[in-house]
Amino acid sequence: MDLGVNITGAYHSSFGKLEGETLYSLYEKAAIGALQDAGIEAKAIDGVFVGNYSGGSFNHQENIAPYGVNALPEMRHKPMYRTETACSSGSSAIHMAIMAIKSGMMKRALVVGLEKMTHLEIAGVTQALSLATYWPEEGSQSVTAPCMFADLAKGWMKKHNYSEAQLRPWLAQISAKAYTNGAQNPLAHLQKPKSAKDILALPDEKNPIIHAPLRLHDCSLVSDGSSALVLEHDSLSIGKGVSMKSFYSASDYLDSFGKHKSDHFLEGAAFAVDKALKDASMSINDINIAEVHDCFTITELLLYSAMGIAPAGKEFEALENGTVFPEGKLPVNLSGGLKAKGHPIGATGVSMHAYIYKQLMQEAWGHQAKNAQTGLVVNIGGSGTSNAVSVLGR
Structure with a gap:
């Protein structure tokens, strides 16, 4: 199957603490950069879709989508929309753009994902991110993302009878893989390799517990x-770019793990992966590379079973047999992932798609996968509340 929609250009800023940038400059550079990469002018765009989690909380700026007119006045009076589904906001923007093109109302769309987070102190960032929880019972009670994903880790250990001592080395391997891959990505927030042995040897003050069993080096940036x-209708770009083979977004209960949804298996992500692969007439064995949502190391570990590359309860086998490493059968997060590449919330989903696009075009930012023809994006918003999956192919 093929959706008849192709990616023909991409842009990616450096991720990190970008003191010289604003929400507005990030928008402008992304829009102009993607158009330049595609080799088209702004007037050729029929609409703009912007993924941005919380410009209001971080930057005192909601209603960011129409800033596209300020950035590119040639797009004045074109439709511009903002999407928000927590950490999958960028993927939601892409999916909305695909639907607009598939409907026939647009032929070509620009998708921008962005977030400017670092000028807030950690308490402000925590407060902003807590708005993605079910506020009456979670955010208002100081429940944060580390709390929820720590519950997932504890639920998985209890379900499968593992100790924290057993879990820690597997999580350290995921973190080390991210750091090693990120060190080869010139756009990554962190570019210093660390081994699992290095991480495990850190004293508690260098790798403190954030919310047991998760430590600092288990958390994204x-x-x-x-x-x-x-994105273009394929009638405009036959033989060009990368095809969007399929996509699906599976929503789940707006609350933490273990209330209405599993605390040991990522049900929504598994549903979305299965649906997207079936719609593309593929299986996970047909996928050459994947960018997945390692907001915490436990999330990536459990995505191995959600994706079908390891059995539930034995997700660590994908590490031990080398499947997910750069030379493995299905390299995961060659970009460095959220853990090392960085996690500007609204930009993340677009970044994941852009990275796969460049890989499949043999123009990778960083480590180039050999002969990759297909890619998978798995982008999770909230505590598995929005699970956005895309299948891409040459």
């Missing part, structure tokens, strides 16, 4: 950054 894509 607070980052600034933007990314953008140009």
Whole structure:
């Protein structure tokens, strides 16, 4: 199957603490950069879709989508929309753009994902991110993302009878893989390799517990950054770019793990992966590379079973047999992932798609996968509340 929609251009800023950038400059550079990469002018765009989690909380700026007119006045009076589904906001923007093109109302769309987070102190960042929880019972009671994903880790250990001593080395391997891959990505927030042995040897003050059993090196980064894509109906780009083979977004209960949804298996992500692969007439064995949502190391570990590359309860086998490493059968997060590349919330989903696009075009930012023809994006918003999956192919 093929959706008849192609990616023909991409942009990706550096991720990190970008002190010289604003929400507005990140938007402008992403929009212009993607158009330049696609080799088209702004007037050729029929609409703009912007993924941005919380410009209001981080930057006192909601209603960011129409800033596209300020950035590119040639797009005045074109439709511009903002999507928000927590950490999958960028993927939601891409999916909305695909639907607009598939409907026939647009032929070509620009998608921008962006977030400017680092000028807030950690308490402000925590407060902003807590708005993605079910506020009456979670955010208002100081429940944060580390709390929820720690519950997932504890639920998985209890279900499968593992100890924290057993879990820690597997999580350290995921973190080390991210750091090693990120060190080869010139756009990554962190570019210093660390081994699992190095991480495990750190004293508690260098790798403190954030919310047991998760430690500092199990958590993704607070980052600034933007990314953008140009999407076209394939009648405009036959033989060009990368095809969107399929996509699906599976929503789940707006509360933490273990209330209405599993605390040991990522049900929504598994549903979305299965649906997207079936719609593409593929199986996981047909996928050459994947960018997945390692907001915490436990999330990536459990995505191995959700994706079908390891059995539930034995997700660590994908590490031990080398499947997910750069030379493995299905390299995961060659970009460095959220853990090392960075996690500017609204930019993340667009970044994941942009990175796969560049890999499949043999123009990778960083480590180039050999002969990759297909890619999978798995982008999770909230505590598995929005599970956005895309299948891409040459």
